Amino acid sequence: MNKNLLYKILFIVGTMLFFLFGILGVPKSLKPDDLLTALTDHIHLGLDLKGGTHLILQVQVNDAVNVDAQNAMEVLRDQFRSRKIQYTDITQTDPQNNPDHIVIKGVPPESRSDLRTIVQDRLQEYDVTSGADNSWNLAMKPSSLSDLKSKAVTQAIETIRNRIDALGVSEPTIQEHGLGQYQILVQLPGVDDPGRVKEIMQNTAMLEIKQVIDGPYTSQQAAYQAKNGIVPVDQVLIQGNTLGGRAEGEQWYFVSRISAISGKDLRHAAPSTDQNGQPNVNFQLTREGGQRFYNFTSAHVRDSLGVVLDGRVREVATINEPIRDQVEIKGHMDAQAAKDLAMILNSGALPASIHYLEERTVGPSLGADSIRSGIRAALIGMVAVLVFMLIYYRGAGVNADIALIMNLIILLGFLGWATMAGVNVALTLPGIAGVILTVGMGVDSNVLIFERIREELRNGKTPPSAVDQGFSHAWITIVDTHVTTIVSAAILFIFGTGPVKGFATTLTFGLLANLFTAVFVSRVIFDWVLSRKQRGEALSI
């Protein structure tokens, strides 16, 4: 055997060992049970095969923008007051859809430059333009706006991850979903009760501290009647909901639209007990948040404050003195509620509320059935192809079959290595279908080459030159066909989710592996066969 050929064979054997290790690692023994454990350790199954819960959430990013805009309005009022600039009104023009659009009315022309300075110094994220009748329009710069929105999503992902980790779910997937629509994909293998998870994720929405202006009223109507049906723009009516769910009838409060501080000003929360031994939650504010809270409480001594969680007033207290950084939520909760609340507050408040867009649960029994039928189909398809190749191409059929099996080993080994490297590539049911398709399409390369070799032999070429010609002609075609299929698979990977991504992954790597096995490995086998033949002896194909 010539040396070059020997090296190539060694290279192939090395590659195979490398990928076999990817599939199995070093199994404890060669018993079927140990092999199976080794296999499932290395190749992770997707949610559709393992069973579990799949959720897609929409982050209401406008909530985050709204918080920022409210802040900006507060800054403007503050600055106007200290610089003694007159104005009649500061409002949002479209709080629902474009919360960052702020209009300032009635600013005298001589204060023009002052206004520009304020925006330049304090509100760099905003653009200011003048409108009709001494009004000014502020809107967030497009780049700042999209930054803020994507930050809200990243922060929401982080928060949800903290919460789910606290639940003890193994191998959860929490990542941004889709193409910039501010959605999050949450996959929880083995969780058969999405209700509980959703509760934990939702419970943990927004913390705000607001000034309580009026209340409590016993019903919504009573509240509106008290105001003669007209609610001032800077106030909102929200329902009270005491922690621990103590039934006292309904409570409604008018609170300021603007929050004194919100969840992002929080540094740390801890469950504790007050002087009377009642469970409560203590929290500390960040330096900046504490400063703001101090300013606010100094200006509102004797007023009422409300702790608002998820849009419900949870606690109302009177401000006795300015508070800097220690806040306490007390009363009406048991120790467990205090612990939960502290956990929720610590994991960080969601920067924006969330909606559920999609929910899927796969029962574990269904997953098991799918695996069985998927594997059965794969085996039947594969055996059919292997047998056919043997019958049709005889000697060369063995060659094709070896290439095909190596193709599968590389594909599965790749999945195993990727898992070891911490990349999330799970084998899904469509992924198994991708493996089957790889078998079908992978054999195409062999057929192309073999048919070409037969043709060259018919044209009277000697076996070595027919093999040579066969490979070089078929190579061009193989590259073209693989590139186009990989293009579709790549597009699938970009657009698809979950199971479809799994399919695109297996298809792509199956085809890449195919380039190696059907062309390189197959060629080496031919060369080896030819090297053992006498000159002029026929090739079995």
Place this chain on the structure above:
Amino acid sequence: MEFFRNVNIDFLGKKWYFLAFSLVFSVAGVLSILFWHGIPWGVDFRGGTLVYVKFSHTPDLGAIRSAMDRAGLKDPKIQPYDQPALNEVLIDLGIRETSEKALDEGKTKIINALETNAPAGKQDLNNASSLTIKKHLLDKDPMHLGTDADTKYTAQAQAIVNYRDKVMGGVLTSLDLKNALGVDPAAASSLPDGFFLSDFGVRNVEIVGPQVGGQLRTQAGLATLYSLLGMLVYLGFRFEWIYGIAAVVTVFHDTLITVGAFSLTKTDISLTVIAALLTLIGYSNNDTIVVFDRIRENIKLMRREKLSEIVNRSINQTLSRTILTAGLTFLTVLALFLFGGEVLRGFSLALVIGILIGTYSSIAIAAPILVAYQDWRLERGKRPVGIPAAKGR
């Protein structure tokens, strides 16, 4: 063994038959899409609530329907799912019963409606999650555990759920679980205190809100479009633009006929079916490229021949490979269709149809387009450029 040796079929001479065949199928598909079944989008794309329910006995569809009516669910689609022996039913609530405000409301309503024999204060063990069971065990404390009761009861609850789902296939018929693997007899005997058994278990739930559906439809459309565009550009770069156009027209023809077949048979187009369609785009293109490659090669060797002669020869030379590959891929896909189970049914149907059409079209559509283009140019008195040029070597 060899099936095709020195075949010489005049494929181009039969182009009118091919055209008629393709027209019949595409027009039938398009008519069905426009006037009959429309595009039968699956739940992924149209939104809605699908609940797969397994019964412990042969399900009575009429009784299920009247239970749904009583629960106020408007015209749900109720149909048997998979093999009859499995006693499975698919309940499909349209998008009207699915809102993003309360996404899982429909599911809860279905379960409540089907739990006809629910005694007050007891929960259904067939549809209880392991957390519910754990909570029950913690409350009753049948094993008299002190410390680490939480972990032990979590394990017990998990064992009960495993027995139900993995050993009994999803539905229990008896509350007596004393002999179930890993379940403590004391824990098992406390179950009747808090649970009853309904005659069904929910195997699988898919709820897709209206927003996601629309968004996915756009994405699927874009994915298909980009895929076609990618091919056009690659082939234009490797061959000539007319080759790219011919390939894309061919693939479009395949996609249209396959989607048409889904519409005619009213089979749901799910996300995985779209994946199958994109794979077909790649596959059908493979076939086309193999023929084109041979044409490119033969144009250099046979400079005197007419293009139609060259194309015919090229198709015949690659025929053996085309039929073999198609046959083998078809074999694997057929295995998938027959043995791959209900979940992959739509996916493998798309591939079964697509592989047949894709193979046919590379011979019957792609090659004739090249020749027709050339004839058209010659008629207008221009040199037959475009075709003979062979790049990429």
